Amino acid sequence: MTERKGNLMDVRDDIKVLDATIRDGGLCNNFAFTDEFVTELYKMNVRSGIDYMEFGYRASRNMFKESDFGKWKFCKEEDIRAIVGDNPSDMKIAVMADVGRCDYKTDFLPKSESVIDMVRVACYIHQIPTAIEMIEHFSSLGYETTCNIMAISQASTDQVEQALKMLAESSVDVIYLVDSYGSLYPENACELAKVYLAAVEGTNKKIGFHAHNNQNLAFANTIETMSYGVSYLDATVQGMGRGAGNCAMELLRGFLKNPKYNLYTLLRFIEKYMIPLKEEGVVWGYDLQYMFTGLMNRHPREAIEFTSKGRSDYSEFYKALLDNE
Amino acid sequence: MTERKGNLMDVRDDIKVLDATIRDGGLCNNFAFTDEFVTELYKMNVRSGIDYMEFGYRASRNMFKESDFGKWKFCKEEDIRAIVGDNPSDMKIAVMADVGRCDYKTDFLPKSESVIDMVRVACYIHQIPTAIEMIEHFSSLGYETTCNIMAISQASTDQVEQALKMLAESSVDVIYLVDSYGSLYPENACELAKVYLAAVEGTNKKIGFHAHNNQNLAFANTIETMSYGVSYLDATVQGMGRGAGNCAMELLRGFLKNPKYNLYTLLRFIEKYMIPLKEEGVVWGYDLQYMFTGLMNRHPREAIEFTSKGRSDYSEFYKALLDNE
Numbered sequence: 042m043t044e045r046k047g048n049l050m051d052v053r054d055d056i057k058v059l060d061a062t063i064r065d066g067g068l069c070n071n072f073a074f075t076d077e078f079v080t081e082l083y084k085m086n087v088r089s090g091i092d093y094m095e096f097g098y099r100a101s102r103n104m105f106k107e108s109d110f111g112k113w114k115f116c117k118e119e120d121i122r123a124i125v126g127d128n129p130s131d132m133k134i135a136v137m138a139d140v141g142r143c144d145y146k147t148d149f150l151p152k153s154e155s156v157i158d159m160v161r162v163a164c165y166i167h168q169i170p171t172a173i174e175m176i177e178h179f180s181s182l183g184y185e186t187t188c189n190i191m192a193i194s195q196a197s198t199d200q201v202e203q204a205l206k207m208l209a210e211s212s213v214d215v216i217y218l219v220d221s222y223g224s225l226y227p228e229n230a231c232e233l234a235k236v237y238l239a240a241v242e243g244t245n246k247k248i249g250f251h252a253h254n255n256q257n258l259a260f261a262n263t264i265e266t267m268s269y270g271v272s273y274l275d276a277t278v279q280g281m282g283r284g285a286g287n288c289a290m291e292l293l294r295g296f297l298k299n300p301k302y303n304l305y306t307l308l309r310f311i312e313k314y315m316i317p318l319k320e321e322g323v324v325w326g327y328d329l330q331y332m333f334t335g336l337m338n339r340h341p342r343e344a345i346e347f348t349s350k351g352r353s354d355y356s357e358f359y360k361a362l363l364d365n366e
Numbered sequence: 367m368t369e370r371k372g373n374l375m376d377v378r379d380d381i382k383v384l385d386a387t388i389r390d391g392g393l394c395n396n397f398a399f400t401d402e403f404v405t406e407l408y409k410m411n412v413r414s415g416i417d418y419m420e421f422g423y424r425a426s427r428n429m430f431k432e433s434d435f436g437k438w439k440f441c442k443e444e445d446i447r448a449i450v451g452d453n454p455s456d457m458k459i460a461v462m463a464d465v466g467r468c469d470y471k472t473d474f475l476p477k478s479e480s481v482i483d484m485v486r487v488a489c490y491i492h493q494i495p496t497a498i499e500m501i502e503h504f505s506s507l508g509y510e511t512t513c514n515i516m517a518i519s520q521a522s523t524d525q526v527e528q529a530l531k532m533l534a535e536s537s538v539d540v541i542y543l544v545d546s547y548g549s550l551y552p553e554n555a556c557e558l559a560k561v562y563l564a565a566v567e568g569t570n571k572k573i574g575f576h577a578h579n580n581q582n583l584a585f586a587n588t589i590e591t592m593s594y595g596v597s598y599l600d601a602t603v604q605g606m607g608r609g610a611g612n613c614a615m616e617l618l619r620g621f622l623k624n625p626k627y628n629l630y631t632l633l634r635f636i637e638k639y640m641i642p643l644k645e646e647g648v649v650w651g652y653d654l655q656y657m658f659t660g661l662m663n664r665h666p667r668e669a670i671e672f673t674s675k676g677r678s679d680y681s682e683f684y685k686a687l688l689d690n691e
Binding site for chain 1: 371374436480551552553554580582583585586587589590593614616620621629630633634636637641654657658661677680684685691
């Protein structure tokens with residue numbers, strides 16, 4: 042067994058925290074954040090030492106109508122610049138590019154002309170060849186890149202090994218283990234993380250973890266995989282994200298010992314911006330229906346529908362899920 | 367490093383699940399459960415394979431006025447029998463006896479005349495000598511016994527080692543690691559669990575874990591310590607318990623592979639009895655104020671007060687806690 046890296050008192054300089062509130066949280070409110078919200082989140086993240094802030098998706102405007110979504114579904118250069126100017130801070134800006142839902146050949150400027158620093162390529166494991174083509178393109182434009190392999194709990198060991206081998210030979214900077222269904226436990230999340238870490242040993246590539254909270258394990262899985270060497274950590278304010286949400290930034294900042302990750306500024310932001318968001322009716326977070334889909338290792342779409350209908354007949358819902366497993 | 371015991375597919379026959387809903391949950395509603403609630407919880411626990419059900423405290427009626435509390439603060443023999451009769455089931459009945467708040471010499475019948483199977487002795491680490499005196503008394507009466515050493519995150523390594531040595535030589539059946547402040551992470555919870563397990567090696571004694579959810583780690587810490595050999599697992603329905611609450615029974619039942627732990631019957635109970643309880647205004651569960659006290663390794667009393675006042679000025683509360691650390 043690989044040993045843990047560092048201990049509970051250490052500051053690990055390799056740790057990078059990425060705030061994905063607008064991107065994963067945008068899936069809860071159709072990306073309809075106000076400019077004030079995004080501006081204050083940006084300023085707060087800068088003040089409290091966050092390493093990367095993900096603004097949203099750069100989705101294809103051929104496939105998706107701009108009027109159907111908030112602007113962070115598309116993350117146009119001018120929209121990001123309206124918030125961050127030239128981003129005169131140490132924090133880097135990321136956007137996500139989904140395989141198959143992004144016009145990557147036409148929609149990205151060279152890095153030298155863009156305020157974006159990193160492009161995160163999200164794919165399912167069978168889409169790795171396309172993901173790598175995109176990664177090489179973004180890399181040649183000068184961007185940092187990640188490959189976020191989603192729904193990893195449904196991939197076979199062979200698939201994972203093959204994908205990691207291909208990515209290890211690519212230009213990608215960070216490979217993310219993504220527990221899209223929130224179905225991993227600390228034990229198997231760590232085993233998987235060790236496989237990822239072994240695959241990039243001897244390279245400069247890093248491993249990241251993106252958690253979902255279906256079984257209330259998002260924070261636990263994040264810090265446990267971190268303890269074995271995962272260094273890019275995704276979190277969102279109050280765990281805001283699709284369905285059961287993600288690893289909560291406040292829990293992660295509380296845990297990390299690096300004094301730059303300031304908790305107080307985050308609490309002020311929560312009071313002023315997150316509580317009103319919840320009061321407006323934006324819903325996310327752990328609940329029984331998400332536990333069921335996490336337990337069954339399946340997409341949370343039925344649980345999201347259950348939530349949006351305001352249902353509370355958990356036992357009927359559970360039975361129905363069992364019936365179509 | 368001790369290896370994990372079993373794997374994620376195994377049924378481990380040594381696992382015992384204890385439902386502490388009435389006891390720890392009673393701290394949220396002053397033990398004012400209806401007889402119907404307790405009866406249906408009992409029946410549901412029996413139907414779904416729970417190994418122990420804790421009914422409450424047997425507190426001193428000299429120290430506490432009966433009219434100030436619901437009956438499960440005192441767990442009189444006749445009150446338990448009114449729910450369970452002679453308990454014609456495989457599930458065992460437990461009550462908790464707090465060191466210093468219990469008339470243990472006068473208030474317990476011999477086991478042969480009681481429907482109670484197990485007495486759990488709760489103490490702080492400096493009270494171990496008294497706890498052992500109580501344990502020997504209960505053991506001589508014929509009861510199974512546990513020692514629940516509370517607030518373990520504040521004890522020194524020396525204290526823990528000495529306490530475990532004394533308990534290993536006593537008649538106690540189960541020694542519980544109790545994370546009263548919800549301040550342990552999976553990493554140090556597991557290290558502590560290994561110390562406990564090592565202390566009882568070669569005896570018939572077992573190790574238990576009782577979690578609190580201040581940092582949303584109650585379930586994670588429970589299954590992680592379990593994976594190294596902890597076998598008595600406390601949980602409460604929907605995590606109902608003081609402050610941030612405990613390990614949620616539904617998450618634990620979902621995780622455990624033994625088919626006797628039925629999830630469906632629990633969901634029916636939640637719909638019928640837990641949702642109304644919440645609607646009546648009984649409050650528990652993870653929130654920022656509990657995270658702060660967990661992080662600072664201190665008693666949640668200020669966070670409970672913050673909650674009961676309906677405050678949401680988290681940043682002010684956090685600052686005030688820092689000021690009097």
